[in-house]
Amino acid sequence: MGLINFLVYLAIMMGIYGILSLSLNLQYGFTGLANFGQVAFFCLGAYVSTIIVLTFDMPFIFGLLGGMAVACVFGYVIAIPTANLKEDYWAIVTLAAAEIVRIFFLNEDWVVGGGPYVGGSFGVGGIPQPLRSLFSAHTYPFFYLAIVLVCLFATYIIINTLTQSPFGRVIKSIREGGDNLPQAMGKNVKKFRVKVMAIGGSFGGLAGCLWAHFHGFISPDQFMPLETFIVWAMVIVGGKANNKGAILGAVIIMVFYNSTRFLKDYIPVEAVTLASLRMVAIGILIVVAMLFMKEGFIKEKRVVYSK
Amino acid sequence: MLRLENVHKSFGGIVALHGVSFHVEPHSITGLIGPNGSGKSTSFNVISGFYSKDRGEIYFQGKKIEDIEPYKIAMMGIGRTFQISEAPEKMTVLENLLLAPKNQIGEGVFDVFLHPKKIKKEDRKHLKNAFEILELIQLHDLRNEYAGNLSGGQKKLLSLGRILMSGPMLILLDEPTAGVNPTLIKDLIVAIKNLRDEKGKTILLVEHNMKVISEICDRVIVLDFGKKIAEGTPEEIQKNEKVLEAYLSGSSKRG
Ligand SMILES: Nc1ncnc2c1ncn2[C@@H]1O[C@H](COP(=O)(O)OP(=O)(O)O)[C@@H](O)[C@H]1O
Numbered sequence: 243m244g245l246i247n248f249l250v251y252l253a254i255m256m257g258i259y260g261i262l263s264l265s266l267n268l269q270y271g272f273t274g275l276a277n278f279g280q281v282a283f284f285c286l287g288a289y290v291s292t293i294i295v296l297t298f299d300m301p302f303i304f305g306l307l308g309g310m311a312v313a314c315v316f317g318y319v320i321a322i323p324t325a326n327l328k329e330d331y332w333a334i335v336t337l338a339a340a341e342i343v344r345i346f347f348l349n350e351d352w353v354v355g356g357g358p359y360v361g362g363s364f365g366v367g368g369i370p371q372p373l374r375s376l377f378s379a380h381t382y383p384f385f386y387l388a389i390v391l392v393c394l395f396a397t398y399i400i401i402n403t404l405t406q407s408p409f410g411r412v413i414k415s416i417r418e419g420g421d422n423l424p425q426a427m428g429k430n431v432k433k434f435r436v437k438v439m440a441i442g443g444s445f446g447g448l449a450g451c452l453w454a455h456f457h458g459f460i461s462p463d464q465f466m467p468l469e470t471f472i473v474w475a476m477v478i479v480g481g482k483a484n485n486k487g488a489i490l491g492a493v494i495i496m497v498f499y500n501s502t503r504f505l506k507d508y509i510p511v512e513a514v515t516l517a518s519l520r521m522v523a524i525g526i527l528i529v530v531a532m533l534f535m536k537e538g539f540i541k542e543k544r545v546v547y548s549k
Numbered sequence: 550m551l552r553l554e555n556v557h558k559s560f561g562g563i564v565a566l567h568g569v570s571f572h573v574e575p576h577s578i579t580g581l582i583g584p585n586g587s588g589k590s591t592s593f594n595v596i597s598g599f600y601s602k603d604r605g606e607i608y609f610q611g612k613k614i615e616d617i618e619p620y621k622i623a624m625m626g627i628g629r630t631f632q633i634s635e636a637p638e639k640m641t642v643l644e645n646l647l648l649a650p651k652n653q654i655g656e657g658v659f660d661v662f663l664h665p666k667k668i669k670k671e672d673r674k675h676l677k678n679a680f681e682i683l684e685l686i687q688l689h690d691l692r693n694e695y696a697g698n699l700s701g702g703q704k705k706l707l708s709l710g711r712i713l714m715s716g717p718m719l720i721l722l723d724e725p726t727a728g729v730n731p732t733l734i735k736d737l738i739v740a741i742k743n744l745r746d747e748k749g750k751t752i753l754l755v756e757h758n759m760k761v762i763s764e765i766c767d768r769v770i771v772l773d774f775g776k777k778i779a780e781g782t783p784e785e786i787q788k789n790e791k792v793l794e795a796y797l798s799g800s801s802k803r804g
């Protein structure tokens with residue numbers, strides 16, 4: 243793989259994970275919802291979009307919107323019964339929910355509507371890339387990068403606008419004071435939590451869709467709980483409750499994640515060892531961030547109003 | 550304005566409210582006093598819906614308050630502060646104040662994108678109000694400081710500020726002067742009186758400082774062991790045998 247190709251690939255990954263990171267940052271950084279099942283949204287977006295485009299032969303944009311919609315509904319649905327749970331229970335419930343989603347796609351290998359969707363443990367291949375025929379093999383990644391960047395930018399604008407609005411003030415107060423204070427101010431805390439999960443879900447689903455159509459192949463083992471861990475690392479290292487920080491975190495972690503692949507040129511290690519080394523590297527990065535930069539690279543911005 | 554009838558509340562074996570009945574007149578300042586553990590904060594929590602009562606009835610403006618979620622009670626026009634001042638630590642003083650107004654347009658997800666102008670206008674209106682309140686609670690210089698960096702007394706002032714921003718009809722204040730420095734207490738007293746006299750609000754407050762009580766309360770209700778033991782003007786209460794006894798025995802019996 244040439245250097246340019248590699249850099250474009252890396253940038254695409256940064257963009258997709260940047261969206262995931264922004265989504266988790268809205269949930270955890272701003273609202274204090276410790277979602278340990280972020281990968282569920284990613285997985286749903288990837289599968290639903292794939293099924294829509296591949297099985298039902300619909301255009302990419304329908305896959306994208308459908309993936310977002312299903313992940314949105316999923317966020318909404320898991321939040322309703324759990325919205326009043328304490329943080330630790332919340333973590334367990336979301337972790338379990340994500341595994342259920344993954345195992346569902348692992349075990350369901352039906353053929354829908356006579357189409358070619360054959361999932362299960364074999365995964366699904368041949369996922370079409372949008373407007374692929376208009377580009378050469380060499381230029382297509384640049385086009386895809388443009389799609390990803392547009393999506394990342396849109397996600398940033400939407401989430402950033404929300405977090406700076408009165409809506410953002412309420413979710414921050416939920417993060418800070420638990421339920422009592424916002425409730426005493428007449429805020430329906432549960433409803434805000436559910437909304438945040440639904441919005442977080444939509445963007446998680448968007449990332450999943452972009453991921454599936456870039457790689458052209460998805461399988462359940464790509465959506466292990468480890469993915470959630472990587473996204474958490476991005477939020478913590480980049481700076482929680484700061485949207486630029488969430489994107490920077492995705493950039494840093496992706497660099498780390500992919501840098502280990504060059505290690506094998508210098509140190510004689512096996513691929514399997516390398517894969518676990520990556521996780522060790524990210525783990526160390528989290529620990530270092532927590533010790534020396536508690537608030538991550540970019541701190542939460544203090545909101546200053548002037549008369 | 551507010552009426553409690555035979556309200557009971559216990560926590561496991563502890564009976565916190567044992568058939569409490571009292572009422573609060575509109576446009577009055579009513580004091581709720583009693584030794585530690587007599588059920589004052591529990592009364593507040595039951596009224597504002599943070600605890601569900603075991604038995605009894607509560608009426609607000611003639612309407613019975615059912616067991617509904619606290620935010621709904623707040624929406625009806627009952628505002629409260631907490632004995633231990635809760636303040637969103639990593640939000641500034643101004644943010645805290647701007648959080649308080651109810652039903653802000655910008656609290657709706659779609660509204661944020663559909664009505665940016667209206668939201669800006671509304672925010673500006675709230676901001677203007679907030680700056681006036683900042684003067685009153687003397688936190689103007691700290692307006693962009695995180696609430697977590699305020700002293701206990703300043704947090705009390707901030708919770709009063711939030712109440713002022715949200716404009717409820719009935720205001721429940723749980724020990725508003727505890728930890729507030731004496732010179733500020735004078736201003737607080739003026740501010741609370743103004744709420745009644747100029748804004749027509751009704752106030753129920755828990756307070757330990759008898760000077761404050763005699764200075765601002767129209768009526769005082771005394772609780773002991775979850776029961777009302779006396780009621781009257783501050784002068785009457787201070788002469789009441791039962792009240793004196795409750796307070797004197799309070800320290801030894803309750804440790
Ligand atoms: N959440 C709770 N759980 C258990 N006991 C409580 C709770 N809240 C209050 N109590 C008990 O109820 C009684 C009344 O407490 P409270 O209303 O806080 O008194 P105070 O008059 O000092 O405000 C006390 O014995 C207290 O220990």
Ligand SMILES: [Mg+2]
Binds near residue numbers: 589590591632
């Ligand atoms: Mg109390």
